Amino acid sequence: MEQFVIGFWGGYFGATGLMLVGSVFAYIRSLRRVAFNAALTSLAAAFFVLAFLGAFPIENDALRDRFLAAVASLVSALLVYYFFATLGLLHQPKIRRRTALALFAMAVAAIVTGWPMAPASALTAGIAMACLLGVLALALSLRSAWQGERLGWVMVSGVFSMLVAIAGLGWIALNRSHAPWQVHALSALAATAYLTSISIVLWTRYSHVIELREVMAQGPDYDPVTRMRSHSETAQMVDAAFMQHQEQPMPLGVIAVSIGNLYALEKLHGRAAVNHALFVCAGRLRRVVPAHVEMGRLGEDGFLLLKGSSNDSGRLIRLARLVQSTLSKSVVLNTRQNASARGYQQTRWAAEVGVGVLRLSQADEHAAVAVAMAQGMSRTAWSYPSRLAWFDEKSRKIVELPVVAS
Numbered sequence: 147m148e149q150f151v152i153g154f155w156g157g158y159f160g161a162t163g164l165m166l167v168g169s170v171f172a173y174i175r176s177l178r179r180v181a182f183n184a185a186l187t188s189l190a191a192a193f194f195v196l197a198f199l200g201a202f203p204i205e206n207d208a209l210r211d212r213f214l215a216a217v218a219s220l221v222s223a224l225l226v227y228y229f230f231a232t233l234g235l236l237h238q239p240k241i242r243r244r245t246a247l248a249l250f251a252m253a254v255a256a257i258v259t260g261w262p263m264a265p266a267s268a269l270t271a272g273i274a275m276a277c278l279l280g281v282l283a284l285a286l287s288l289r290s291a292w293q294g295e296r297l298g299w300v301m302v303s304g305v306f307s308m309l310v311a312i313a314g315l316g317w318i319a320l321n322r323s324h325a326p327w328q329v330h331a332l333s334a335l336a337a338t339a340y341l342t343s344i345s346i347v348l349w350t351r352y353s354h355v356i357e358l359r360e361v362m363a364q365g366p367d368y369d370p371v372t373r374m375r376s377h378s379e380t381a382q383m384v385d386a387a388f389m390q391h392q393e394q395p396m397p398l399g400v401i402a403v404s405i406g407n408l409y410a411l412e413k414l415h416g417r418a419a420v421n422h423a424l425f426v427c428a429g430r431l432r433r434v435v436p437a438h439v440e441m442g443r444l445g446e447d448g449f450l451l452l453k454g455s456s457n458d459s460g461r462l463i464r465l466a467r468l469v470q471s472t473l474s475k476s477v478v479l480n481t482r483q484n485a486s487a488r489g490y491q492q493t494r495w496a497a498e499v500g501v502g503v504l505r506l507s508q509a510d511e512h513a514a515v516a517v518a519m520a521q522g523m524s525r526t527a528w529s530y531p532s533r534l535a536w537f538d539e540k541s542r543k544i545v546e547l548p549v550v551a552s
Contacts, residue, residue, distance in 0.1 A: 304343025
């Protein structure tokens with residue numbers, strides 16, 4: 147069954163080679179942080195696998211077991227450190243230093259603890275330390291997944307695969323001449339799944355950074371900033387919606403969103419930060435707005451939503467509340483065009499969002515007047531505690547929508 151073992155592990159090292167090629171490509175595109183993380187992760191994992199498969203010519207069994215114990219502790223600490231970096235937990239230099247020192251101390255403690263033991267017991271202690279660090283990473287990835295992280299479950303599957311691979315390689319190292327080929331196959335598949343998951347996460351981050359760097363170099367009229375309709379296309383969207391509203395007089399819902407602190411953000415941190423803020427707000431808007439609701443830009447600081455067949459004003463109001471609460475969440479913005487930078491080139495920011503909501507039931511409403519009215523209501527809403535303004539058709543007055551207790 148040796149050919150099966152070679153085939154499965156060959157697939158793993160092929161995946162490692164592809165990941166290294168991708169890191170070189172990222173480096174060429176000046177994304178050095180992403181390239182370094184990808185290359186070091188793949189090389190460290192490959193070194194771990196090679197050591198536990200017996201690729202290094204160490205004839206003395208006792209010396210080999212102690213070497214593998216050190217490899218298990220140190221390499222697993224390194225992989226978990228870069229996993230934390232991928233999760234975005236190490237942005238602050240102080241946290242980064244403390245995490246590195248804590249992981250290194252745990253690895254050294256495992257090595258020192260195993261030194262008085264028999265070589266096989268020391269190896270078992272090293273494998274146990276690697277599994278303990280993997281369980282810690284699994285717990286943090288599960289927390290991220292439950293909190294709604296977009297790639298949270300991908301990271302969960304990746305860490306789980308890493309744990310399976312470590313356990314399998316530990317079995318192979320402790321029973322080198324008796325490990326069945328099925329253990330080799332399972333370990334190789336798990337290691338490949340781990341690399342694949344990490345590659346997906348890093349590639350998603352890489353694509354985001356490429357797009358974000360282009361976004362921050364352009365202005366709000368450039369489509370990649372929000373990946374929405376341009377201002378001229380939004381005007382066409384409004385005309386088409388109102389024409390349909392006149393032909394089929396069903397109530398039309400209009401929601402205008404205005405962000406009140408973009409001007410202050412630009413004065414404090416520059417235009418790149420504003421472009422990043424618009425990019426984030428538009429992305430959040432796309433995630434919460436239903437597919438049947440039309441979206442577009444509204445001026446330099448807002449968005450426009452049009453919902454046809456708005457017979458139920460309650461649904462329209464609930465959508466407005468959801469939009470306001472989602473866009474108001476704080477975010478860390480890059481303040482320079484180098485989107486992979488950290489530290490002093492970032493700032494935490496929360497949008498001051500005002501939302502104006504009106505429902506048009508008459509077919510003779512003029513499009514420009516209705517949109518201007520909704521935009522004016524959204525700016526008026528900045529002064530309301532709920533940040534929501536509603537046009538009451540019965541009284542023909544603009545009123546505040548009260549805050550709903552969560």
